[in-house]
Structures are given as structure tokens and as C-alpha cells.
Amino acid sequence: MRREALPVRRWRCAVFGAAALCLAAAGAEARGGAEDMYAAVGDRVVQVQIIDVSSGSRAGLGSGFLVDAGGVLATNYHVIAHLVYRPAQYRAEYRTRDGLGGSLELLAVDVVRDLALLRAATLSAPPLELEPGEAARGERLFSFGNPLDLGLTVVEGTFNGYLEQSLLRKIHFTGSINPGMSGGPTVNESGRVVGINVSTAGNQVSFLVPAEHLAALVEHGAQAPGDWLETVAAQLLAHQEGFAAHVLAEPLVTATLGPFRVPGKLGAYLNCWGDTAEQDDEIYQRVYQGCRTTDRVFLNGDHFTGQLQFRHEWFRADDVGALRFYSFLEEHFEKPHLKTRAEEQDVTNYICETGLVAEGEFRAVTGFCARAYKRLPGLYDTVFTATSLVSPDQALQTTLTVSGMSYANAVAVSRAYLLALRWNPDPAEGDP
Numbered sequence: 001m002r003r004e005a006l007p008v009r010r011w012r013c014a015v016f017g018a019a020a021l022c023l024a025a026a027g028a029e030a031r032g033g034a035e036d037m038y039a040a041v042g043d044r045v046v047q048v049q050i051i052d053v054s055s056g057s058r059a060g061l062g063s064g065f066l067v068d069a070g071g072v073l074a075t076n077y078h079v080i081a082h083l084v085y086r087p088a089q090y091r092a093e094y095r096t097r098d099g100l101g102g103s104l105e106l107l108a109v110d111v112v113r114d115l116a117l118l119r120a121a122t123l124s125a126p127p128l129e130l131e132p133g134e135a136a137r138g139e140r141l142f143s144f145g146n147p148l149d150l151g152l153t154v155v156e157g158t159f160n161g162y163l164e165q166s167l168l169r170k171i172h173f174t175g176s177i178n179p180g181m182s183g184g185p186t187v188n189e190s191g192r193v194v195g196i197n198v199s200t201a202g203n204q205v206s207f208l209v210p211a212e213h214l215a216a217l218v219e220h221g222a223q224a225p226g227d228w229l230e231t232v233a234a235q236l237l238a239h240q241e242g243f244a245a246h247v248l249a250e251p252l253v254t255a256t257l258g259p260f261r262v263p264g265k266l267g268a269y270l271n272c273w274g275d276t277a278e279q280d281d282e283i284y285q286r287v288y289q290g291c292r293t294t295d296r297v298f299l300n301g302d303h304f305t306g307q308l309q310f311r312h313e314w315f316r317a318d319d320v321g322a323l324r325f326y327s328f329l330e331e332h333f334e335k336p337h338l339k340t341r342a343e344e345q346d347v348t349n350y351i352c353e354t355g356l357v358a359e360g361e362f363r364a365v366t367g368f369c370a371r372a373y374k375r376l377p378g379l380y381d382t383v384f385t386a387t388s389l390v391s392p393d394q395a396l397q398t399t400l401t402v403s404g405m406s407y408a409n410a411v412a413v414s415r416a417y418l419l420a421l422r423w424n425p426d427p428a429e430g431d432p
Contacts, residue, residue: 033140033189034154037154038152041154041185041191042152044126044185045063045152046073046095047063047064047094047095047146047149048063048064049061049095050079050083050091051092053089053090060079061179062146062181062184063180063184064184065128065183065184065193067193067218068127069126071122071124072117072218073104073119074115074118074218075116076115076197076198077111077298078114078298080092080106083228084106084109084232085375094118094123103122104118104119108217108222109231111232112239113209117222129191129192131188131190131194131211132215135188136159138160139188139189140156140157140189141159141175141186141194142186142188144184144187145177145180146180149180157174157176158175159171159194160174162210165269165270167246167293169212170207171186171194171208172205172206173208174205175204176200176206178200182199196211196214233375233376236376236404237379237406243308244406244413246267247266247416248412251420254420255289256424257312258287258314259391259423260312261420262396263417263421265291269293270292271293272291274287274288275287275288284325285317286314286315288312292308293306299346302342303342303343303346304341306403307401307402307403308401308413310398311399313396313397315328325393325395326392329397342381345374345375346374348372348374350369350370352368353369362390362421363423364387364421366418368385370407378406380407381401382405382414383401384399384401385397385399385400398421400417402414
């Protein structure tokens with residue numbers, strides 16, 4: 001049964017003859033909008049605490065909110081990741097704004113969209129309703145959470161649409177989401193949840209997971225108890241299949257870099273940049289371009305996955321001599337710029353192979369390195385590098401890093417990347 005929207009406006013009415021004119025009380029609206037929302041929503045929002053079992057101390061803090069009358073709470077996956085990776089070492093508890101608390105049980109996760117469901121057996125309050133429609137740009141929103149362990153807080157902001165440079169649908173929220181607010185709800189003036197607080201870039205640039213993703217997780221319900229890492233691995237493998245298919249659907253888009261054609265902005269989900277560096281004390285001129293996906297999936301600690309990034313560097317050296325120039329390139333080849341962070345317990349060491357390739361007029365020395373995820377079988381990080389061997393005074397060095405893909409898909413993406421590299425000394429007679 002559909003619940004009534006929460007009352008959030010105060011009205012002032014005046015009677016003129018037989019007609020009544022009701023106007024929103026402007027002063028009360030400006031001061032009372034957030035006040036009314038706090039009163040209506042606050043008892044449905046809790047602090048989520050991750051407790052280290054050995055010390056009994058808090059190891060992490062976030063927020064959550066009721067989505068079901070049975071005590072089911074929603075929060076971010078990154079708030080409760082310790083329960084997935086080290087379930088014997090950590091437990092979860094909740095605290096209400098009135099100081100009441102109890103234990104939490106993990107019910108479901110969506111690692112790709114950074115969502116999780118928990119159950120509080122002793123928490124009884126009406127759940128928040130999820131907004132089924134889309135907000136309008138500029139619409140007034142209210143974000144709830146527990147920033148920096150300062151207690152329940154409401155932050156007023158605006159809806160600014162969905163991120164364009166993203167494969168994973170996210171809302172751009174103009175409001176200050178701070179540490180500790182992760183997993184809290186952002187509601188509209190009707191009190192319905194539009195999004196879930198997930199991250200911030202600072203300066204009131206924040207991001208929300210759209211409520212539609214939470215609705216899907218709630219509809220799916222509790223996942224079978226067992227090894228949560230198996231659930232996470234299955235979700236990541238399914239996600240990377242779609243991502244790889246998207247990348248490989250068409251020949252890679254290319255761009256010009258000096259006398260070379262190189263992979264360019266493959267899609268709107270990439271953020272690209274470039275610059276030229278030329279210094280008097282250097283023996284070469286360097287022009288570089290780079291792109292990376294704006295999305296990444298949090299796993300645990302400093303370990304993120306699900307990214308694709310590449311960097312091209314065009315070197316040109318005059319009056320240096322081929323021997324000295326190639327010696328410099330060989331040294332530079334050993335130091336790829338793009339790296340992904342992970343702890344020893346998460347990944348194996350890289351295993352690398354080198355070789356020589358010739359694709360048309362493009363010749364290069366290449367390297368391909370791969371490391372496996374220890375706790376998420378079937379997933380790999382790979383690094384592909386290539387240094388051109390087509391000119392004694394200029395060269396291309398390029399690096400492609402892919403994280404969280406199956407080995408077969410990572411090889412296929414690296415192969416497509418290699419095939420997009422071309423030597424093009426005279427663009428007027430070759431590629432456009």
C-alpha cells in the first residue's frame with residue numbers, strides 16, 4: 001500500500017471575499033524546510049558502526065536508513081566491507097539519534113554500485129519510501145547522515161543531474177557530504193529517497209547512488225548466507241563481462257599524437273587529458289596524452305578495481321644519436337606510469353612477458369604483465385606496454401592498465417589496443 005508523502009511545507013492562508021489564497025510562508029520555508037525534514041526523517045536514519053571484536057572499539061563509521069518494516073537498513077558496501085573481508089574480526093552495530101542501539105546482520109551486497117542491506121532485529125520504525133521517479137535539475141534535496149561522528153545531521157543541496165562521464169549511473173548532488181554520512185539517504189521535499197550518499201569531491205560536489213539501484217537490491221531480498229567474497233567475485237565477474245563487451249564492440253577510436261595514431265577517448269566514460277613538456281636540461285621533447293575511466297569499484301582498504309586507464313608519450317630527440325636515444329627509452333620502458341594499488345594479501349605478484357611485434361608499419365617491443373586476485377578467483381590486473389621501433393629520433397611509449405577483468409577479456413582488450421597503434425609519418429597521405 002502506498003504511503004502518504006511526508007508533510008514538509010507550512011502554509012499561510014488569507015481570505016479575500018469568498019476566495020482563500022494560501023501561500024507558502026517564505027521565511028518559515030527557508031528556515032523550516034530542513035527543520036521539518038529532520039523531524040520527519042531523522043528517526044529512520046541511524047549510525048552504522050563497525051566494531052573490532054578483539055578490542056571492542058569502533059573501526060569504522062557510516063550511516064544507514066530503514067527501507068523495510070522488518071528492520072532492514074540500507075547503507076554503502078564500503079561502510080561494511082570489513083564484514084565481507086574479515087567477518088571473524090568485525091561485527092556491525094547501529095545507534096539511533098536517541099542513543100539506542102543493537103546488532104546488525106548482513107543480508108545482501110551490491111559491490112559494483114556500493115550498496116548493502118543489513119537487518120536490525122530490535123529496531124522498529126516506519127521505513128523511508130524510495131522515489132520511483134526522477135528529480136528535476138535544481139530540485140531541492142536533503143541529505144542525512146552522521147558526519148565525523150558529530151551526530152545526525154541534515155545538509156540541504158540540489159539535484160544536478162547524472163554524471164555523464166560514467167558507466168555507473170550516479171547523481172551529482174550539490175551539497176556537503178562528509179565522512180560518516182556514507183550510506184545515509186538523500187530525500188526530496190516529499191520525504192522520499194532520491195539517492196544514497198556515497199562520495200564527495202569536496203567543495204559541495206558530492207555523489208549519490210540513484211534510488212533505483214537500491215530498489216533492485218531490496219526487491220531481490222536477502223542473499224544466501226555463506227562466503228560473501230564469493231558473492232562479490234560473482235558480481236564483479238558479471239560486471240566486467242559487460243564492460244569488456246562495451247569496449248570491444250567496435251574498433252577502438254584513435255587520435256593523432258605526432259606521427260602516430262593511438263587509442264583516444266573510447267567513450268564518454270573516460271576522462272582524458274594531455275600536455276607538452278620541454279625543458280632545457282632534457283635531451284628530448286615529450287608530449288603525452290592519457291585517459292582513465294571515471295568509475296572505480298571499492299573492494300577493501302585502499303584496493304579499488306574495475307578501472308581502465310592508458311597513457312601515451314611521444315618522445316622526440318634531435319642531435320642525440322640513436323644509441324643514446326634507445327638507451328633512454330629502454331630505461332623509461334621499465335617504469336610504467338600507471339599502477340593500481342593493492343595489498344599483498346589481495347593479489348599475487350605480477351608475471352610478465354616481453355616480445356617484439358609488427359602490425360603493418362608499426363613495430364614495437366611490448367610487455368604484458370598480469371596478477372591474480374587471491375580472494376576473488378577469476379579476476380586479474382594487467383599492464384600492457386609498448387615502445388615503438390620505427391624511427392631513430394622519435395618514439396611512442398604507451399601503457400594500458402586494466403583492473404578487475406577476467407584474463408581472457410584483459411588479453412582481448414590489450415590486443416585491440418595494440419591493433420589501434422599505427423605509425424603515420426605523413427597524415428596527409430594516411431589516416432585523417
